[in-house]
Amino acid sequence: MSALPSLPDAPSAHGPTSAPAESPLALSSEPAGTPERLSGPRRALVLFVVQGLPLLGFCAGVWLFLREGLSGLDLGLLVGMYLLTMIGIEVGFHRYFAHRTFETTRPLRALFLILGSMAGQGSALLWSAVHRVHHANTDQPGDPHSPLLGRRGAWDGLCGFFWAQFLWYLDVPAIGRFGRLVERHRASPADLLASTEDDQAHRFARTLPDLLRDEPLVRLNQRYGTWVLLGFALPTLVGGLVTGSWAGALRGLVWGGLVRYYVVQQVTFAINSVGHTVGSRSLNSRDDSRNNVVMALLTLGAGWHNNHHAFPGSARVDFRWWQVDLGGLLLRLLARLGLAWDLRVPSPEALAARSDR
Ligand SMILES: [Zn+2]
Numbered sequence: 001m002s003a004l005p006s007l008p009d010a011p012s013a014h015g016p017t018s019a020p021a022e023s024p025l026a027l028s029s030e031p032a033g034t035p036e037r038l039s040g041p042r043r044a045l046v047l048f049v050v051q052g053l054p055l056l057g058f059c060a061g062v063w064l065f066l067r068e069g070l071s072g073l074d075l076g077l078l079v080g081m082y083l084l085t086m087i088g089i090e091v092g093f094h095r096y097f098a099h100r101t102f103e104t105t106r107p108l109r110a111l112f113l114i115l116g117s118m119a120g121q122g123s124a125l126l127w128s129a130v131h132r133v134h135h136a137n138t139d140q141p142g143d144p145h146s147p148l149l150g151r152r153g154a155w156d157g158l159c160g161f162f163w164a165q166f167l168w169y170l171d172v173p174a175i176g177r178f179g180r181l182v183e184r185h186r187a188s189p190a191d192l193l194a195s196t197e198d199d200q201a202h203r204f205a206r207t208l209p210d211l212l213r214d215e216p217l218v219r220l221n222q223r224y225g226t227w228v229l230l231g232f233a234l235p236t237l238v239g240g241l242v243t244g245s246w247a248g249a250l251r252g253l254v255w256g257g258l259v260r261y262y263v264v265q266q267v268t269f270a271i272n273s274v275g276h277t278v279g280s281r282s283l284n285s286r287d288d289s290r291n292n293v294v295m296a297l298l299t300l301g302a303g304w305h306n307n308h309h310a311f312p313g314s315a316r317v318d319f320r321w322w323q324v325d326l327g328g329l330l331l332r333l334l335a336r337l338g339l340a341w342d343l344r345v346p347s348p349e350a351l352a353a354r355s356d357r
């Protein structure tokens with residue numbers, strides 16, 4: 001493992017050439033700017049697709065449970081697909097694509113991209129761009145999903161929490177629009193990175209100099225729709241094959257596809273809401289990120305969110321012996337197998353410098 005250097009005292013995430021010492025990436029110096037708001041009907045459509053449809057899918061699961069209960073296969077598909085897609089999000093999208101906290105083989109990073117895409121939270125590029133903007137502006141103007149920004153009092157705070165959990169994606173570039181922008185510049189990503197266009201999609205794209213220049217990665221990224229469908233097709237197929245029936249296939253779709261999709265989405269979005277409001281802080285991270293053990297278990301480590309914001313470039317987030325980081329454990333296993341290397345971790349001095357105690 002390679003140690004991260006210790007941290008400067010002054011915030012540096014906004015400097016164009018000064019990558020924050022805690023992250024190997026140079027985060028964008030550009031403010032995220034005013035979001036380009038969708039018109040009323042389009043906003044309602046996005047809201048329905050991102051929240052309404054998955055909620056209906058979850059309700060289908062509740063209905064099925066009340067009618068017929070839950071079989072071992074149902075539970076296996078739900079938990080198995082949850083773990084696969086959460087690994088894609090936390091280890092793949094978050095620790096690899098967004099933060100580049102380790103290196104891995106080409107087949108494995110392709111697998112991470114596909115598993116993360118199956119969670120249906122946007123392509124690896126868009127997810128990484130949103131997340132890099134979040135780190136560059138955490139709980140400050142420009143943060144795409146801070147529950148705290150500009151909120152005063154209990155009721156306003158509750159509205160902020162609700163917004164960060166359920167509505168924030170309405171104010172970031174739409175998946176289709178961002179995908180078309182990347183597609184237009186596939187042959188010449190340098191043009192996109194050098195563009196002076198001031199709209200939000202261009203500004204977000206400019207946070208991805210490393211990823212946009214990676215042609216094989218962009219090619220896989222642009223098949224996002226296929227990977228999302230695969231996330232539903234896979235459990236349907238397994239359910240059908242194991243039971244040898246269409247009813248089994250349908251149950252596979254409901255538990256491994258629809259219910260899993262909704263639960264993974266809500267747990268991931270809770271990092272935006274709960275992760276910045278509920279829990280403890282033990283490291284100085286210049287924001288309001290929190291460590292929360294329940295969130296940490298559900299998200300395979302992302303819930304040690306104060307730890308992560310203190311050292312976003314770290315491949316591990318378990319900085320105390322009792323903190324369980326399942327994503328970090330998987331990475332250490334992959335490292336043992338020679339499938340991951342250069343896992344970046346903060347030095348003991350850097351950790352001590354950031355500790356509140
Ligand atoms: Zn955060």
Ligand SMILES: [Zn+2]
Binds near residue numbers: 094098135308
């Ligand atoms: Zn992060």
